[in-house]
Amino acid sequence: AQSVTQLGSHVSVSEGALVLLRCNYSSSVPPYLFWYVQYPNQGLQLLLKYTSAATLVKGINGFEAEFKKSETSFHLTKPSAHMSDAAEYFCDVSDYGRGGYQKVTFGTGTKLQVIP
Amino acid sequence: DTAVSQTPKYLVTQMGNDKSIKCEQNLGHDTMYWYKQDSKKFLKIMFSYNNKELIINETVPNRFSPKSPDKAHLNLHINSLELGDSAVYFCASSQAGGWQGASYNSPLHFGNGTRLTVT
Numbered sequence: 001a002q003s004v005t006q007l008g009s010h011v012s013v014s015e016g017a018l019v020l021l022r023c024n025y026s027s028s029v030p031p032y033l034f035w036y037v038q039y040p041n042q043g044l045q046l047l048l049k050y051t052s053a054a055t056l057v058k059g060i061n062g063f064e065a066e067f068k069k070s071e072t073s074f075h076l077t078k079p080s081a082h083m084s085d086a087a088e089y090f091c092d093v094s095d096y097g098r099g100g101y102q103k104v105t106f107g108t109g110t111k112l113q114v115i116p
Numbered sequence: 117d118t119a120v121s122q123t124p125k126y127l128v129t130q131m132g133n134d135k136s137i138k139c140e141q142n143l144g145h146d147t148m149y150w151y152k153q154d155s156k157k158f159l160k161i162m163f164s165y166n167n168k169e170l171i172i173n174e175t176v177p178n179r180f181s182p183k184s185p186d187k188a189h190l191n192l193h194i195n196s197l198e199l200g201d202s203a204v205y206f207c208a209s210s211q212a213g214g215w216q217g218a219s220y221n222s223p224l225h226f227g228n229g230t231r232l233t234v235t
Protein backbone atom coordinates (compact mmCIF):
# COMPACT_ATOMS: atom_id res chain seq x y z
CA ALA A 1 0.00 0.00 0.00
CA GLN A 2 1.24 3.43 -0.83
CA SER A 3 1.45 6.31 1.62
CA VAL A 4 2.76 9.84 1.82
CA THR A 5 4.16 11.64 4.85
CA GLN A 6 4.62 15.38 4.96
CA LEU A 7 6.76 16.42 7.89
CA GLY A 8 5.61 19.65 9.46
CA SER A 9 2.03 20.80 9.18
CA HIS A 10 3.22 24.43 9.42
CA VAL A 11 6.42 25.95 8.06
CA SER A 12 7.38 29.61 8.52
CA VAL A 13 10.10 31.32 6.52
CA SER A 14 11.18 34.91 6.08
CA GLU A 15 10.68 36.58 2.74
CA GLY A 16 13.75 35.87 0.62
CA ALA A 17 14.73 32.76 2.59
CA LEU A 18 14.95 29.19 1.34
CA VAL A 19 11.73 27.21 1.31
CA LEU A 20 11.97 23.49 2.10
CA LEU A 21 8.85 21.36 2.39
CA ARG A 22 9.39 17.69 3.12
CA CYS A 23 7.66 14.71 1.59
CA ASN A 24 8.44 11.02 2.07
CA TYR A 25 6.58 8.24 0.34
CA SER A 26 6.23 4.52 0.48
CA SER A 27 5.18 2.55 -2.53
CA SER A 28 5.57 -1.06 -3.61
CA VAL A 29 6.31 0.01 -7.17
CA PRO A 30 8.14 2.99 -8.66
CA PRO A 31 5.75 5.82 -8.02
CA TYR A 32 4.68 8.95 -9.77
CA LEU A 33 4.92 11.89 -7.40
CA PHE A 34 3.31 15.30 -7.49
CA TRP A 35 3.26 18.55 -5.58
CA TYR A 36 0.16 20.73 -5.56
CA VAL A 37 -0.47 24.19 -4.11
CA GLN A 38 -3.75 25.43 -2.68
CA TYR A 39 -4.31 29.14 -2.23
CA PRO A 40 -7.08 30.31 0.12
CA ASN A 41 -10.58 29.55 -1.13
CA GLN A 42 -9.28 27.81 -4.23
CA GLY A 43 -8.79 24.29 -5.49
CA LEU A 44 -5.45 22.55 -5.78
CA GLN A 45 -3.13 23.45 -8.66
CA LEU A 46 -0.29 21.33 -9.98
CA LEU A 47 3.17 22.68 -9.10
CA LEU A 48 5.27 19.88 -10.56
CA LYS A 49 5.39 16.15 -11.13
CA TYR A 50 7.99 13.39 -11.14
CA THR A 51 7.57 10.71 -13.78
CA SER A 52 11.05 9.07 -13.80
CA ALA A 53 12.43 11.13 -16.69
CA ALA A 54 14.68 13.20 -14.42
CA THR A 55 15.28 13.18 -10.69
CA LEU A 56 15.30 16.98 -10.41
CA VAL A 57 11.98 18.40 -11.48
CA LYS A 58 11.31 22.07 -12.09
CA GLY A 59 7.85 23.45 -11.63
CA ILE A 60 5.98 26.71 -11.76
CA ASN A 61 6.72 29.81 -9.68
CA GLY A 62 10.39 28.88 -9.18
CA PHE A 63 9.72 25.67 -7.24
CA GLU A 64 11.61 22.45 -7.79
CA ALA A 65 11.75 19.02 -6.22
CA GLU A 66 14.31 16.23 -6.19
CA PHE A 67 13.40 12.57 -6.23
CA LYS A 68 15.73 10.51 -4.04
CA LYS A 69 14.94 6.84 -4.25
CA SER A 70 17.41 5.86 -1.51
CA GLU A 71 15.68 8.22 0.90
CA THR A 72 12.16 7.67 -0.53
CA SER A 73 11.84 11.45 -0.54
CA PHE A 74 10.50 14.12 -2.85
CA HIS A 75 11.15 17.39 -1.02
CA LEU A 76 9.99 20.70 -2.48
CA THR A 77 12.32 23.70 -2.50
CA LYS A 78 12.45 27.29 -3.63
CA PRO A 79 15.60 29.40 -3.22
CA SER A 80 13.85 32.62 -2.23
CA ALA A 81 10.38 32.85 -0.71
CA HIS A 82 7.89 35.48 -1.88
CA MET A 83 4.88 36.66 0.05
CA SER A 84 2.70 35.21 -2.69
CA ASP A 85 4.00 31.71 -1.86
CA ALA A 86 1.96 31.61 1.33
CA ALA A 87 -0.42 28.71 0.78
CA GLU A 88 -1.08 25.06 1.60
CA TYR A 89 1.14 22.53 -0.17
CA PHE A 90 0.27 18.90 -0.81
CA CYS A 91 2.49 16.04 -1.88
CA ASP A 92 0.85 13.04 -3.48
CA VAL A 93 1.78 9.66 -4.90
CA SER A 94 0.05 8.07 -7.84
CA ASP A 95 0.00 4.34 -8.29
CA TYR A 96 -2.36 1.75 -9.74
CA GLY A 97 -5.23 0.55 -7.64
CA ARG A 98 -8.04 -1.93 -8.06
CA GLY A 99 -8.78 -2.73 -11.68
CA GLY A 100 -5.65 -0.95 -12.79
CA TYR A 101 -7.12 2.48 -12.24
CA GLN A 102 -5.06 5.35 -10.99
CA LYS A 103 -4.95 5.57 -7.22
CA VAL A 104 -3.93 8.91 -5.75
CA THR A 105 -2.85 9.29 -2.13
CA PHE A 106 -2.39 12.79 -0.74
CA GLY A 107 -0.23 13.83 2.17
CA THR A 108 -1.74 15.78 5.04
CA GLY A 109 -0.51 19.12 3.70
CA THR A 110 1.95 21.75 4.88
CA LYS A 111 0.90 25.33 5.43
CA LEU A 112 3.64 27.73 4.37
CA GLN A 113 3.73 31.10 6.08
CA VAL A 114 6.00 33.82 4.67
CA ILE A 115 7.04 36.51 7.11
CA PRO A 116 7.83 39.97 5.72
CA ASP B 117 -12.65 28.89 -19.89
CA THR B 118 -12.86 27.15 -16.54
CA ALA B 119 -11.55 23.59 -16.88
CA VAL B 120 -13.36 22.06 -13.90
CA SER B 121 -16.32 23.99 -12.61
CA GLN B 122 -18.54 23.13 -9.70
CA THR B 123 -21.66 24.78 -8.36
CA PRO B 124 -22.63 26.16 -5.99
CA LYS B 125 -19.54 27.71 -4.42
CA TYR B 126 -21.25 28.04 -1.03
CA LEU B 127 -24.06 25.95 0.38
CA VAL B 128 -25.62 26.63 3.77
CA THR B 129 -28.40 24.33 4.86
CA GLN B 130 -30.02 22.74 7.88
CA MET B 131 -29.63 19.24 9.24
CA GLY B 132 -31.87 16.71 7.58
CA ASN B 133 -32.08 18.50 4.25
CA ASP B 134 -31.06 17.03 0.89
CA LYS B 135 -28.68 18.92 -1.37
CA SER B 136 -26.73 18.46 -4.61
CA ILE B 137 -23.43 19.72 -5.93
CA LYS B 138 -22.75 19.74 -9.64
CA CYS B 139 -19.44 19.34 -11.45
CA GLU B 140 -18.48 19.66 -15.08
CA GLN B 141 -15.12 19.38 -16.84
CA ASN B 142 -14.30 20.51 -20.37
CA LEU B 143 -10.87 18.87 -20.56
CA GLY B 144 -12.02 15.70 -22.24
CA HIS B 145 -10.78 13.62 -19.30
CA ASP B 146 -12.01 10.10 -18.70
CA THR B 147 -11.86 10.09 -14.90
CA MET B 148 -13.58 12.30 -12.36
CA TYR B 149 -13.38 12.41 -8.58
CA TRP B 150 -15.04 13.79 -5.49
CA TYR B 151 -12.83 14.73 -2.55
CA LYS B 152 -13.79 15.99 0.91
CA GLN B 153 -11.49 18.47 2.67
CA ASP B 154 -12.06 18.93 6.37
CA SER B 155 -11.21 21.90 8.58
CA LYS B 156 -7.64 20.61 9.03
CA LYS B 157 -7.19 20.56 5.24
CA PHE B 158 -7.06 16.75 5.06
CA LEU B 159 -8.12 15.54 1.62
CA LYS B 160 -10.12 12.34 1.50
CA ILE B 161 -11.16 10.59 -1.69
CA MET B 162 -14.87 9.82 -1.76
CA PHE B 163 -15.64 8.57 -5.24
CA SER B 164 -14.04 8.13 -8.62
CA TYR B 165 -15.71 7.51 -11.97
CA ASN B 166 -14.14 6.44 -15.22
CA ASN B 167 -16.29 6.93 -18.31
CA LYS B 168 -19.46 7.04 -16.20
CA GLU B 169 -18.52 3.87 -14.32
CA LEU B 170 -17.94 3.94 -10.56
CA ILE B 171 -14.44 2.68 -9.79
CA ILE B 172 -13.72 3.99 -6.30
CA ASN B 173 -16.15 4.19 -3.41
CA GLU B 174 -14.23 4.85 -0.23
CA THR B 175 -16.41 3.91 2.74
CA VAL B 176 -18.69 6.85 2.27
CA PRO B 177 -22.13 6.75 3.97
CA ASN B 178 -25.01 5.71 1.74
CA ARG B 179 -26.44 9.20 2.16
CA PHE B 180 -23.90 10.29 -0.45
CA SER B 181 -24.80 9.28 -3.98
CA PRO B 182 -22.73 10.29 -6.99
CA LYS B 183 -24.19 10.35 -10.45
CA SER B 184 -22.36 10.63 -13.75
CA PRO B 185 -24.74 11.25 -16.68
CA ASP B 186 -21.78 11.45 -19.06
CA LYS B 187 -18.02 11.50 -18.69
CA ALA B 188 -17.92 15.30 -18.50
CA HIS B 189 -20.24 15.51 -15.51
CA LEU B 190 -20.13 14.10 -12.00
CA ASN B 191 -22.74 15.28 -9.52
CA LEU B 192 -22.96 14.58 -5.81
CA HIS B 193 -26.27 14.26 -4.01
CA ILE B 194 -26.38 14.19 -0.22
CA ASN B 195 -29.45 13.03 1.71
CA SER B 196 -30.32 13.80 5.31
CA LEU B 197 -27.43 16.16 5.89
CA GLU B 198 -25.59 15.96 9.22
CA LEU B 199 -23.40 18.43 11.06
CA GLY B 200 -20.34 16.30 10.29
CA ASP B 201 -20.90 16.75 6.57
CA SER B 202 -19.73 20.36 6.85
CA ALA B 203 -16.57 20.60 4.78
CA VAL B 204 -15.27 21.75 1.43
CA TYR B 205 -16.04 19.33 -1.39
CA PHE B 206 -13.78 19.27 -4.43
CA CYS B 207 -14.42 17.83 -7.82
CA ALA B 208 -11.41 16.84 -9.91
CA SER B 209 -10.65 15.17 -13.21
CA SER B 210 -7.67 13.41 -14.79
CA GLN B 211 -6.64 11.73 -18.00
CA ALA B 212 -6.04 8.44 -16.18
CA GLY B 213 -7.85 5.33 -17.32
CA GLY B 214 -7.87 1.62 -16.56
CA TRP B 215 -5.38 -1.01 -17.69
CA GLN B 216 -5.86 -0.20 -21.33
CA GLY B 217 -5.58 3.50 -20.82
CA ALA B 218 -3.36 3.55 -17.80
CA SER B 219 -1.57 6.82 -17.28
CA TYR B 220 -0.65 7.01 -13.65
CA ASN B 221 1.37 10.15 -14.24
CA SER B 222 -1.75 12.15 -14.99
CA PRO B 223 -2.19 15.07 -12.63
CA LEU B 224 -5.55 15.95 -11.19
CA HIS B 225 -7.34 19.14 -12.20
CA PHE B 226 -9.45 20.53 -9.40
CA GLY B 227 -12.49 22.74 -9.25
CA ASN B 228 -12.58 25.63 -6.79
CA GLY B 229 -14.62 23.74 -4.25
CA THR B 230 -18.04 23.93 -2.65
CA ARG B 231 -18.09 24.99 0.98
CA LEU B 232 -20.94 23.13 2.65
CA THR B 233 -22.13 24.36 6.04
CA VAL B 234 -24.74 22.33 7.86
CA THR B 235 -26.45 24.07 10.80
